[in-house]
Amino acid sequence: MPRADCIMRHLPYFCRGQVVRGFGRGSKQLGIPTANFPEQVVDNLPADISTGIYYGWASVGSGDVHKMVVSIGWNPYYKNTKKSMETHIMHTFKEDFYGEILNVAIVGYLRPEKNFDSLESLISAIQGDIEEAKKRLELPEHLKVKEDNFFQVSKSKIMNGH
Numbered sequence: 001m002p003r004a005d006c007i008m009r010h011l012p013y014f015c016r017g018q019v020v021r022g023f024g025r026g027s028k029q030l031g032i033p034t035a036n037f038p039e040q041v042v043d044n045l046p047a048d049i050s051t052g053i054y055y056g057w058a059s060v061g062s063g064d065v066h067k068m069v070v071s072i073g074w075n076p077y078y079k080n081t082k083k084s085m086e087t088h089i090m091h092t093f094k095e096d097f098y099g100e101i102l103n104v105a106i107v108g109y110l111r112p113e114k115n116f117d118s119l120e121s122l123i124s125a126i127q128g129d130i131e132e133a134k135k136r137l138e139l140p141e142h143l144k145v146k147e148d149n150f151f152q153v154s155k156s157k158i159m160n161g162h
């Protein structure tokens with residue numbers, strides 16, 4: 001079990017980066033696309049932040065802020081050799097946003113990464129995470145992060161062309 005202090009000490013955790021292509025394993029076909037961050041963003045995570053499933057807020061470029069869940073780790077079901085950080089945003093986008101800047105604020109921890117004996121059980125675990133995250137994000141302490149200057153800055157920066 002990850003130690004609680006290693007998780008909470010770093011939250012809320014803010015970061016941004018360009019959306020890159022993942023393994024294209026068809027998470028989109030499963031109805032759960034995940035926007036993957038490049039290696040540098042993953043390498044910049046605090047060294048002792050636990051791998052696992054987290055929730056928080058995200059925006060694409062200067063767009064609206066939405067609820068999100070993010071998976072940090074090695075995806076034991078797929079046995080990745082590189083640590084990844086993938087964000088599923090609870091919003092239906094008109095099109096893909098590869099190459100755009102994804103802004104994320106992680107506010108809470110849900111569970112460690114797990115292995116599953118079928119793809120169906122992985123999918124239902126992720127769906128459970130999404131429902132739990134939606135609920136927890138309604139807490140006032142989490143709602144206030146949605147209004148954080150971090151997201152305002154991302155708007156003005158992009159609008160001014162910097």
Ligand SMILES: Cc1cc2nc3c(=O)[nH]c(=O)nc-3n(C[C@H](O)[C@H](O)[C@H](O)COP(=O)(O)O)c2cc1C
Nearest residue numbers: 022023024025027069071075076077088113114129
């Ligand atoms: C909320 C959430 C929870 C996840 N939990 C697990 C997990 O417990 N174990 C695992 O192997 N992968 C987990 N994943 C990662 C999926 O396996 C991953 O999104 C999928 O491999 C797609 O990868 P790709 O973007 O490289 O195509 C989770 C993803 C999300 C968004």
Ligand SMILES: Nc1ncnc2c1ncn2[C@@H]1O[C@H](COP(=O)(O)OP(=O)(O)O)[C@@H](O)[C@H]1O
Nearest residue numbers: 021022023024027028033034035089096097098
């Ligand atoms: N709600 C969403 N959350 C995350 N990514 C989304 C969403 N809707 C569309 N996308 C797009 O889908 C891509 C991720 O799909 P995915 O199947 O995980 O492919 P990859 O393996 O390349 O990450 C994202 O990079 C983004 O461009």
Ligand SMILES: [Mg+2]
Nearest residue numbers: 022034035036
């Ligand atoms: Mg992905």
